[in-house]
Amino acid sequence: MAIHLEEFQSLLDELPGSAQELLRASWNEAARTLTPRGLDNYLKGAVALHHLGRGEDLVVGFIQSMPELARGVGEEALPDLVNFLLGMASKTSGHVLALIVGTAPLAAQRLSDAGLFVSYLKVLEIMLTQAPRGLRPMLENLDRLLTQLTLGGLRRWVQWGAQAYRSDLDGQVAYFSLQSADALAVLQQERKGTLFVDIQRRLNIYQRAMWGRDFFLRPTSGDYESREELKPYIEHYVIHIADAYDNYKPLGPDTPPEQCVPALEIYRAAVNHCAAHLVFTQQPLSMQMLHPAQMAVIEVFEDARVEELSIRQFPNMREAWLTLHPVFDYSREPQSIGELLDRLGRALLEEQSHDPHPWVREAVVAFHAQTDLSTNQTSWNLGIDLSHKLFELPLPEFNNRTDHRLSAIYRDDNRAVWQLEEYDEAQALEATWQTRQQVRKKVSLMEMVNEVDNEFAGDDAQEVWELPTEYLFDDGVSINELEGRPPTSEPFYYPEWDYKIQLERPNWVTVLERHPPVGELAVIENIIIENKPVISRLKFLIESIVPQGMQRIRHVEDGDDLDINAAVRAMIDIRMGQLPDPRIMMRHKRTLRELAVMVLLDMSESSNDKVRGHDYTIMDLTRAATVLFANALDRIGDPFAIHGFCSDGRHDVHYHRFKDFDQPYGDIAKARLAGMKGHLSTRMGAALRHAGHYLAQQLKSKRVIFVITDGEPADNDVYDPQYLRHDTKHAIEELASKGITVYALSLDPHADQYVSRIFGAKNFTVIDEVERLPEKLPTLYMSLTR
Amino acid sequence: MSLPATAVVAPTPGSLDSYHVTREPYYRAIGDEVALYEAAYSVRMPIMLKGPTGCGKTRFVEYMAWKLGKPLITVACNEDMTASDLVGRFLLDASGTRWQDGPLALASRYGAICYLDEVVEARQDTTVVIHPLTDARRILPLEKKGEIIEAHPDFQVVISYNPGYQSLMKDLKQSTKQRFGALDFNYPEHEVEAEIIAHESGVSMDVAKNLVHIAERARNLKGHGLDEGISTRMLIYAGRLITQGVAPLAACRVALVRPITDDPDMRDALDAAVTTYF
Known part of the structure; x- marks a missing residue:
């Protein structure tokens, strides 16, 4: 699995010395984030930049920041960036290019979408051609700019500055370094409204509450040049919605603030409208034989139909939608069909419409006369009827593109109303989503001899047959001796959470348990001898933990039993005429350590890395920590298990059970720990689900999984860095609902950025001094469970 | 009452x-x-x-x-x-x-x-x-x-x-x-629950029905962020506040939304659900 730098020796030789050195040092990190193809691009990019001859800074910067860029938006952005740099090399200095490379990770982190990152490069291109002097100050302020602006906002801000200071070079610098007043004024004007990412969770909860089911909301990636075209749309049952809305001003820019509709209300109105479409439409309409104007009329009725149906359920939605419809001046005759349709849209939504236009009145009467709104055929009929009368009006012919329609901001573009005519290949491919399950069965010897197709098929065979006895060839050699591999368990299937579709992919990951290899017991004994001082320090801690058992609390007024001594004393007091002490009872208190612990070890390839400055690996440290921890747990008496995992794609997550809850912590468990080896990747979500499956069988009130890991979730078949993070987070939430807490110990010094997002704000510790892990782990456990 | x-x-x-x-x-x-x-x-x-x-x-x-x-x-x-x-x-x-x-x-x-x-x-x-x-x-x-x-x-x-x-x-x-x-036992059917709320709190049947609608929204969220939906008892409390002259929105906020959740996003979503009825 591991890819070594030496394989790229020919490329490496072309680089300058300092770059080579840096590359060696950062190779481990890069190899972990990038796929082989990505690594190839990475090195070729570095070489290409070196050949530009714009200084070592650029190459060194590139080597340093690219892994981070790939973590932010995926490695596909790498070639885009390199091409951009090569293209721009003739227009600017090496220093500016280095600055672009240096700030790329920051931009990636803020934009967190590969498509947006490419657009960001385009903005830089505009800068370079129109206001090259401003580029450096702008990049220095990039953080502030991207926190306050969407990408579209940034583009408009850049364009404004480039136009205004086309020939005034000092002015350019002042503008782009945010020194001049107008730079700040334009910045203020372009400030993004409410961002979808900030309120996505709220919208999801709201949708769930209102409609009793989940709708999948996605921001439309990319920003729009002009802010008017922010129409939501529905595609494949997913509601796509603009990534930012401003507060809606119904009376134009001069609307007093108290009449503005908050952006959140626009989001709600939009998702409710789209949800209404999805809920109240069974079958999309066919657009065959329809004139565009007819379609437009049908769409207006269809909008009104689904809205009317939802208003019957949620009366106040009418008001919420109505405030987002433009207000019309009824004394004016409509100038185009588009305007007339907008007026109809408003009139149909209003409870009592006052629109005087005869065609609108007729349409409203016809709509309200409908008794059955449950199918969209109603809209079709109404639309056809009224469109004939529409053509008789003295209005210019309807043109779907140019007939500008003001329609309410929250309404979608109604593409989902119509049946898709052409064959959609992507959709067809997505539909083949069945679970592919391998059949495994036990067979008799004769079946095996006569019917097996291929004795040497790989793990991906459609069927795997198992023979409970040895399969011997004629010469007495068993097939296991020739071709044998360690047996695996029956496969366990687990779902995986895909954050993009907001769904669990059912039976997506296969976990196969394997027998852990056995190592030398002496290894474990050595660990215990080496860590003698730590163990004796821990001893005090262990003894201070309250053991399980009954405690008697005396001197209470209200208890379970009479405390005879106290009662006699009280009686004597009474006989002597003194006030007795009423606290003559005692109470029994049961102290329980109702706790079961699972230690889950990440055994991926990266654990073979040497700890900086030492000659032992992370795996050695993890092993030592586990041994000390197991010793401590064994003495405290809490039931515990030690399992480990690594993964090779979603079809093969390796799972090793070193010690189970019902096994003693004896020589077998120790020998298995000694034989522990690291390889492959880290598909953490599936491993957590499997560990949870075992832990859930423990009838204890507190159940904890300790994950010891040295990196974030990753696997060789997943390129999107967010995917497994979200899946792991989801797995942890699922476990929490089963009463299982997951606590992470991360050995990755850069882990702060992601662990809290995955494991929650309180459930992790990042261990900076990796060397102290053996001592840290048991201490941490005891302080957490005290 | x-x-x-x-x-x-x-x-x-x-x-x-x-x-x-x-x-x-x-x-x-x-x-x-x-x-x-x-x-x-x-x-x-x-x-x-x-x-x-x-x-x-x-x-x-x-x-x-x-x-x-x-x-x-x-x-x-x-x-x-x-x-x-x-x-x-x-x-x-x-x-x-x-x-x-x-x-x-x-x-x-x-x-x-x-x-x-x-x-x-x-x-x-x-x-x-x-x-x-x-x-x-x-x-x-x-x-x-x-x-x-x-x-x-x-x-x-x-x-x-x-x-x-x-x-x-x-x-x-x-x-x-x-x-x-x-x-x-479970929460009663829509009509029956409204009847109970109207009887116990003294609100009109229309208000009672709206209260039940709101509760049904929250019950949709059970297991999706809420441990438990809004109960009939809470609805009666809300109804009693309304008969005391408290504005329905405020009554729902005090008696229905604030008690069941501390999560600001959840609170916001439920408040929005309330406003679709009052």
Whole structure:
């Protein structure tokens, strides 16, 4: 699995010395984030930049920041960036290019979408051609700019500055370094409204509450040049919605603030409208034989139909939608069909419409006369009827593109109303989503001899047959001796959470348990001898933990039993005429350590890395920590298990059970720990689900999984860095609902950025001094469970 | 408008008068639960009431106690409750020690319905004291006192629990569960729930229906961020605030949304759901 730098020796030789050195040092990190193809691009990019001859800074910067860029938006952005740099090399200095490379990770982190990152490069291109002097100050302020602006906002801000200071070079610098007043004024004007990412969770909860089911909301990636075209749309049952809305001003820019509709209300109105479409439409309409104007009329009725149906359920939605419809001046005759349709849209939504236009009145009467709104055929009929009368009006012919329609901001573009005519290949491919399950069965010897197709098929065979006895060839050699591999368990299937579709992919990951290899017991004994001082320090801690058992609390007024001594004393007091002490009872208190612990070890390839400055690996440290921890747990008496995992794609997550809850912590468990080896990747979500499956069988009130890991979730078949993070987070939430807490110990010094997002704000510790892990782990456990 | 009619007067030994439910509690039957309970009582079968919080379990027991004319002793169970809290204990007296019957002993001695509310909250070693009372023996041994109480013919045990929110750990033992007949409770149908709210709080039927709509929105979120939906009891509180002249939006905020969640996003979504009705 591991890819070594030496394989790229020919490329490496072309680089300058300092770059080579840096590359060696950062190779481990890069190899972990990038796929082989990505690594190839990475090195070729570095070489290409070196050949530009714009200084070592650029190459060194590139080597340093690219892994981070790939973590932010995926490695596909790498070639885009390199091409951009090569293209721009003739227009600017090496220093500016280095600055672009240096700030790329920051931009990636803020934009967190590969498509947006490419657009960001385009903005830089505009800068370079129109206001090259401003580029450096702008990049220095990039953080502030991207926190306050969407990408579209940034583009408009850049364009404004480039136009205004086309020939005034000092002015350019002042503008782009945010020194001049107008730079700040334009910045203020372009400030993004409410961002979808900030309120996505709220919208999801709201949708769930209102409609009793989940709708999948996605921001439309990319920003729009002009802010008017922010129409939501529905595609494949997913509601796509603009990534930012401003507060809606119904009376134009001069609307007093108290009449503005908050952006959140626009989001709600939009998702409710789209949800209404999805809920109240069974079958999309066919657009065959329809004139565009007819379609437009049908769409207006269809909008009104689904809205009317939802208003019957949620009366106040009418008001919420109505405030987002433009207000019309009824004394004016409509100038185009588009305007007339907008007026109809408003009139149909209003409870009592006052629109005087005869065609609108007729349409409203016809709509309200409908008794059955449950199918969209109603809209079709109404639309056809009224469109004939529409053509008789003295209005210019309807043109779907140019007939500008003001329609309410929250309404979608109604593409989902119509049946898709052409064959959609992507959709067809997505539909083949069945679970592919391998059949495994036990067979008799004769079946095996006569019917097996291929004795040497790989793990991906459609069927795997198992023979409970040895399969011997004629010469007495068993097939296991020739071709044998360690047996695996029956496969366990687990779902995986895909954050993009907001769904669990059912039976997506296969976990196969394997027998852990056995190592030398002496290894474990050595660990215990080496860590003698730590163990004796821990001893005090262990003894201070309250053991399980009954405690008697005396001197209470209200208890379970009479405390005879106290009662006699009280009686004597009474006989002597003194006030007795009423606290003559005692109470029994049961102290329980109702706790079961699972230690889950990440055994991926990266654990073979040497700890900086030492000659032992992370795996050695993890092993030592586990041994000390197991010793401590064994003495405290809490039931515990030690399992480990690594993964090779979603079809093969390796799972090793070193010690189970019902096994003693004896020589077998120790020998298995000694034989522990690291390889492959880290598909953490599936491993957590499997560990949870075992832990859930423990009838204890507190159940904890300790994950010891040295990196974030990753696997060789997943390129999107967010995917497994979200899946792991989801797995942890699922476990929490089963009463299982997951606590992470991360050995990755850069882990702060992601662990809290995955494991929650309180459930992790990042261990900076990796060397102290053996001592840290048991201490941490005891302080957490005290 | 009638308030819950639970007796809370201190017991006087030998008499359970203060435990009688004197006024008829309002209870709107949803199915055949009243008839089933009467049949179960006639053979003194212990009964378990299951259902989410605030759906009318306690009110049902009160109503049945009133209907059958039997005294009702209610015990709210909690984790720190011990067997002595149920059975009784020795107390210090001027003349020495004196035995004080616990609620369970009292009920079995003088013939009352003993209602153990939220019984899973009690530890398992506590709940087992009801075992001899809930099978064919119908006795309560008071080991500390050296007495065996033969249960009064009128005595019956009723327990309630909420299968929804307890963790896997807090479940009843099989041996406890199998001593009881069980009645399932849930939030009533839309119309019926509105009727209950209108009756109990005095709001108009329209307002009551809107309140139920809001509750249904929150019940959609159970398991998706909320541990429990808005109960009928909360809706009645909201209704009472509205009859006191509080604006409906504010009443819903105070009585429905704020109590069930601390999550700002959840609060926001529920507030928005409220505004679609008021």
